[in-house]
Amino acid sequence: MSSRATSAPAIKTSAPAIKRIGVLTGGGDAPGLNAVIRAVVKAGTNRGCEVIGLEDSFDGLIERDRWRKLTPRDVTGILRIGGTILGTTNRGNPFAYPVETSGGTRDYSARCIEMFHALTLDALIVIGGDGTLAIAHQFHTRGIPIVGVPKTIDNDIVETTNTFGFDTAVSFATDAIDRLHTTAEAHHRVMIVEVMGRYAGWIALYAGIAGGADVILIPEIPFDLTKVAERITAREQLGARFSIVVVAEGAKPVGGTTSVVRAACGGSVEKLGGIGARVAEDLEPLTGKETRWVVLGHLQRGGAPTSYDRVLATRFGARAVELVLDGQFGHMVAFHPPNIVAVPLEKVVGRTRNVPPDFDAIRAARALGISIGD
Numbered sequence: 461m462s463s464r465a466t467s468a469p470a471i472k473t474s475a476p477a478i479k480r481i482g483v484l485t486g487g488g489d490a491p492g493l494n495a496v497i498r499a500v501v502k503a504g505t506n507r508g509c510e511v512i513g514l515e516d517s518f519d520g521l522i523e524r525d526r527w528r529k530l531t532p533r534d535v536t537g538i539l540r541i542g543g544t545i546l547g548t549t550n551r552g553n554p555f556a557y558p559v560e561t562s563g564g565t566r567d568y569s570a571r572c573i574e575m576f577h578a579l580t581l582d583a584l585i586v587i588g589g590d591g592t593l594a595i596a597h598q599f600h601t602r603g604i605p606i607v608g609v610p611k612t613i614d615n616d617i618v619e620t621t622n623t624f625g626f627d628t629a630v631s632f633a634t635d636a637i638d639r640l641h642t643t644a645e646a647h648h649r650v651m652i653v654e655v656m657g658r659y660a661g662w663i664a665l666y667a668g669i670a671g672g673a674d675v676i677l678i679p680e681i682p683f684d685l686t687k688v689a690e691r692i693t694a695r696e697q698l699g700a701r702f703s704i705v706v707v708a709e710g711a712k713p714v715g716g717t718t719s720v721v722r723a724a725c726g727g728s729v730e731k732l733g734g735i736g737a738r739v740a741e742d743l744e745p746l747t748g749k750e751t752r753w754v755v756l757g758h759l760q761r762g763g764a765p766t767s768y769d770r771v772l773a774t775r776f777g778a779r780a781v782e783l784v785l786d787g788q789f790g791h792m793v794a795f796h797p798p799n800i801v802a803v804p805l806e807k808v809v810g811r812t813r814n815v816p817p818d819f820d821a822i823r824a825a826r827a828l829g830i831s832i833g834d
């Protein structure tokens with residue numbers, strides 16, 4: 461008799477039946493959030509689950525009556541709309557909630573867990589960036605069955621090649637750079653474009669390459685403005701009397717500091733900004749050329765998601781429901797081209813995905829004569 465025939469039959473352990481799934485969006489908004497919500501609601505409902513939307517991130521589990529049932533009818537037409545129908549906040553960490561007391565913060569995590577059970581939820585899908593996913597991980601370690609979905613225009617979440625929102629932000633920034641080209645050329649000016657991205661240079665690098673920038677400054681490679689001025693002067697000598705400089709909000713000069721408009725306080729992280737103005741001010745005397753700057757700011761987060769982001773967000777949402785139904789909690793859906801996979805949240809929290817300085821897109825930029833400021 462073969463060993464195969466004598467082996468004991470495999471015991472199938474099935475996860476408790478999932479009937480009610482909660483979903484929330486946390487942190488700054490990103491184009492594609494609604495596409496994920498829609499996918500979760502449709503895929504969940506089609507598998508026989510009820511989907512409950514929680515409002516304004518974890519506030520929906522802290523405050524009463526901040527939830528609503530979402531049916532496929534409720535998510536019709538939201539695929540192409542930016543923002544989030546559930547609302548969001550980046551000041552609502554339940555483990556350190558900002559309150560007007562001498563202590564400054566209060567721990568509402570126990571209340572969230574109580575509310576999760578009171579709403580008879582069987583699982584929670586948390587759509588958010590690094591901060592929100594870290595909160596999700598904390599709740600997972602306290603027994604809440606959670607699946608994460610990575611979101612951010614910054615594209616700086618580890619273990620996933622892309623986050624939705626990034627492509628839309630890059631497309632918008634590229635369009636802005638195209639428009640700035642015409643005015644820069646007409647006035648023979650240097651135009652500085654400050655883009656978002658926090659401590660990662662993905663948006664600056666991709667939009668800079670796509671927009672045909674002459675200089676791209678990113679946080680991962682501190683810059684030297686004399687080198688930037690040399691590049692602009694060399695272009696002038698070749699007859700190109702204008703230049704476009706794309707600078708990431710987190711970029712900083714060699715030996716210098718990042719530009720911060722507001723320090724971290726009361727549960728909010730520090731707010732970056734102002735480097736575009738600094739670069740313009742310091743660069744103008746070095747080149748002798750009239751220099752202007754623009755800050756694209758929150759425009760990069762607005763508007764309809766690109767088709768790429770709609771597809772990625774839809775795949776993330778549908779896969780998140782699969783993970784819930786398979787009982788694969790404490791994981792985040794991630795894009796490992798060409799597949800959407802599950803990675804443990806513990807591998808994600810506390811880390812930032814930066815542009816590697818030897819990344820081939822940087823080498824390609826250098827090969828084309830684009831200055832990276834070093």
Ligand code: F6P
Binds near residue numbers: 488613657709732761
């Ligand atoms: O993380 C997304 C992001 O848009 C960053 O690029 C930017 O630094 C930050 O959020 C801005 O946050 P807020 O909306 O709080 O100004």
